[in-house]
Amino acid sequence: MGNYHLTHLKELEAEAIYVLREVAAQFERPVLLFSGGKDSIVLVHLSRKAFYPANIPFPLLHIDTGHNFIETLEFRDRLAQSVNARLLVGSVQQSIDQGRAVEETGINASRNVLQTVTLLDAIEANKFDAAIGGARRDEEKARAKERFFSHRDEFGQWDPKNQRPELWYMFNGKKRLGEHFRVFPISNWTEMDVWQYILAENIDLPSIYFTHERDVFYRDGVWLAAAPFMEMKPSEKIEYRRVRCRTVGDISCTGLTLSSADTVEDIIQEIAATRVTERGSRYDDKRSEAAMEDRKKEGYF
């Protein structure tokens, strides 16, 4: 017998494509949650593969906190255009203006949590019945318990203690009116898999993933980008450093890594040697032991 196996990347790719096609087959109005980060960029790439030679049969939805790195917004618009996908933007600023969300104040203010309001409003307004996300189980301990097809009630809530069992590759997307699903095609990918795949498939990324010089300041073990809306403590000083993003969220919570990596190969080397997880640099996860679980229950990504 020959050696009929796939490499781990090919097998993960085949699994993700299978999940994406299940979404298109089982739901009427799916949407892909596009953050501008590498995981959602990989999702767009996988979606092209899943439906080639047809266009991606669902729009992209970006929840814009209004505090984004300008590089990711430009990248987002270019990518949507190049793959011929419809781009929808849900604005956190608008949710605040309408009184649906209340801006946090103080030193650690972030619009990260507020995104949930805008996201759930966008899902309801557009009657989306499945929202595809780039979350991975290796990212965070609450996410390790997540299903590929994750059921959300009519309030958008996740009930982690009462999840549907998920066996083989059979995904139960049945739901009542008003409920929806979150779907995570790259659940089984690790950070390293994502980077190796980006390298193997030659996927284009926003420039902030690579080394660049920027005004930054240091807080609780994390380097953060200086920006007009970022309130600083008197003891914190702006420094000009060579950094890159390891994950990309909104500016207020994205930790930067001191790094001179300027190619995907460099980044892979850097990750292979690193001793801290990816979300270790996320300020939003540092709020409490169960920060992610609590946000997820309410309907966060």
Add this chain to the structure above:
Amino acid sequence: MELLRFTTAGSVDDGKSTLIGRLLYDSKSIFEDQLDAVKRASVQKGGEHINLALFTDGLRAEREQGITIDVAYRYFATPHRKFIIADTPGHVQYTRNMVTGASTANAAIVLIDARNGVIEQTHRHTFLASLLGIPHIIVCINKMDLMDYREDVYNNIKHDYQIFVDQIFPGHDMRFIPISALKGDNVVKPSENMAWYTDGTLLHHLETIPISQDHDLKHPRFPVQYVIRPESDEFHDYRGYAGRVAGGFFHPGDKVVVLPSGIENEITSVDTLSGALAEAHPPMSVTLTLKDDVDLSRGDMIVGVGDVPLQSCDITAMICWMNQKPMVLNGKYALKHTTRDVRCIVQNVDYVLNITTLEKITEHKNVRMNDIALIRLRTTKPLFFDPYTTNRITGSLILIDEATNETVAAGMIV
């Protein structure tokens, strides 16, 4: 680099979490911030040692109660392979969780406490592993440090286990390793305390088990998942059948049969975004185009000529019931099989199995949470299936409660 999926089976105090912690720790897969978080949590709870189980407990309720509720997935890699661990809790709803974790696993680690030997729980775990068709079983005889690393202890347990396993699982790929998860003997590093054992560490076995034959490579099976019609100028008449190969090989030019019509056809191309392929095999996701235009949609199946699966509305399946609400005899359920959605009625319960004694209980027809039972179903439309022992994809099904939409049973077609 290949991907190996494995699951762990053990009773509450067999050291399952410690073993996983040890594998992750010794293969340098635990990061500093994770270690810090676990150290902090261990101290806060007044523990004296780092509690390795905290690496695998993800939910607040789990940490608070010190139990694991749900299957958690863990990832690590060595230069040889990438691993996905389905870590199944030993306390609550054990059967349901183990069945879930086992459904996609290439290998199962069955843990035995060297002090206790083969016990009832070991029988249950081994039976479930066999029922779910896990191709490779690794029996780890743990806590050898507490038995002075004695070879006779290991040999006796191995002997007892072999007698049991020959009844239910004859000729299966079975490996035995004496370990101490706590001290690290034979997990990642060879044990200096057990020079009498020379058959390789647990990690060595995980890295080298041959897995390329774990899929059914004999019988060509392609459940149609989604029909691709670009409706663009460039691909005006294109009609592609997207799906994941569930068995066998598909090449351009191959004669095939499409089900349910039974009409012969021919594969024109095996398409992907990166270009057309000369061959597709499990578990690849591809798009097939056919020579003759036919009515073919989701839930249909493309199979080999002269090698068609069974087709019937009468299905006999061994099921694991997974819902608080017991099964209703003569009740109607939604049924998912490959990409096919049908409805079914439960016509009979042949027996409920006592999975410890393997005794078949025929006196009653009650099937409750965590029960294993042989049942007969009648479906609204025929299924195209193979026995589960031949193909884990075309041989499996799930039942869904139509009132709650919950997945209530996993079935293996006999």
